[in-house]
Amino acid sequence: MEDSSSASYIHMVHRLIEECILFNMNKEECMEALSKHANINPVITSTVWKELEKENKEFFEKYTRSRIEKASETETRKRIHNMVSSDSSKQQV
Template sequence: MHHNLSRRGHPIVPCLCCHPQSYIRLVQHLIERCLMLHMSRDQCIKALEERAGIRPLVTLTVWRELLKENRDFFWAYFQAISHRPFAGRHFRNLRQTTKRRHG
């Protein structure tokens, strides 16, 4: 059995084995926080792994379930984050670089 413990021995996050429902609710809450920060799925998975010690497979599984339950929301969300200003600059720069290379 694996427990994430703080320096004082108190759990930082609920244990997936001991309290699966609480753990999944926590992961869902953390994903929602990532969405509020306009993070992509991959950014969210990485952030939860690095900052909360959540295994990527767990985050991905919860993400997929949220996606199934909220298809319309996620469709609108993906549309919104795909039109971020930095993405537009990136694609413009990529097109300009491609034009220069290929004439």
């Protein structure tokens, strides 16, 4: 690959990673998705992701925190839903 095609390939991977981020994916999920749907070697995705993290450290720190908070909120909602469902099934007996 010559330099310009390498650069455009990396730019394409970069854009696809941004799409993964819009879908709230973590690095591993993104690597899997790009491998499956775009036939991109996970090592390439991982390398570009790491470079993006270096260049945008503050963004990725906030992004990771946000993902953790959303996962925690989702887990809490599931627990509450299960408790409510359990209570209502007991009351119907």
